[in-house]
Amino acid sequence: MHLPCGIDTPLGVLRLVQFFYIKHFPFPYQVPYQCDYRKGILHFEVVPLKRWYDKFIPLLVNLGTISLSTMSIIYLALDEDEILQDSRFWVWMCYINLSIGTTVANMIALLESGQILFQTWERMVEFDWHVRKGKLISSCKVSSAAPCK
Numbered sequence: 630m631h632l633p634c635g636i637d638t639p640l641g642v643l644r645l646v647q648f649f650y651i652k653h654f655p656f657p658y659q660v661p662y663q664c665d666y667r668k669g670i671l672h673f674e675v676v677p678l679k680r681w682y683d684k685f686i687p688l689l690v691n692l693g694t695i696s697l698s699t700m701s702i703i704y705l706a707l708d709e710d711e712i713l714q715d716s717r718f719w720v721w722m723c724y725i726n727l728s729i730g731t732t733v734a735n736m737i738a739l740l741e742s743g744q745i746l747f748q749t750w751e752r753m754v755e756f757d758w759h760v761r762k763g764k765l766i767s768s769c770k771v772s773s774a775a776p777c778k
Contacts, residue, residue: 643671670758672751675744687735691728698724 647664661684665672678684698721705718712718738746 640666640671670754672754673747675747684739688732691732691735694728695725695732698722698728 643664644666661676661678663674663676665674701721702712702718705715705721706712709715709718
């Protein structure tokens with residue numbers, strides 16, 4: 630099945646996400662990341678936030694999701710005898726796990742001052758691009774006479 634605008638490929642989906650959530654986000658908050666597609670490589674960059682409290686919005690949303698899901702499980706436990714067989718329990722547990730994971734990832738990204746994660750991502754993507762193109766990664770010249778040091 631062919632979807633319009635090229636969203637049937639992973640790169641098309643990333644471009645759609647970039648369009649809606651980075652360039653044209655409907656709320657005043659924007660994610661502190663920017664996606665650029667240069668020389669056939671998808672680059673992620675950190676951009677400064679407009680307001681000092683913007684970095685706490687994802688944390689508050691995740692904490693709200695955790696608290697509402699926990700309250701829903703408590704109310705479900707009061708009404709149901711077999712809570713483990715109810716699909717709502719597992720959906721709310723998935724919400725809690727997803728929110729905890731995104732909270733931890735967000736805190737790692739916020740507390741990291743050197744942006745090592747993004748530098749590592751850039752190097753991995755660039756390495757993969759060079760391997761796919763068949764280019765030489767190292768700066769030394771490969772010859773049969775002298776090994777690379």
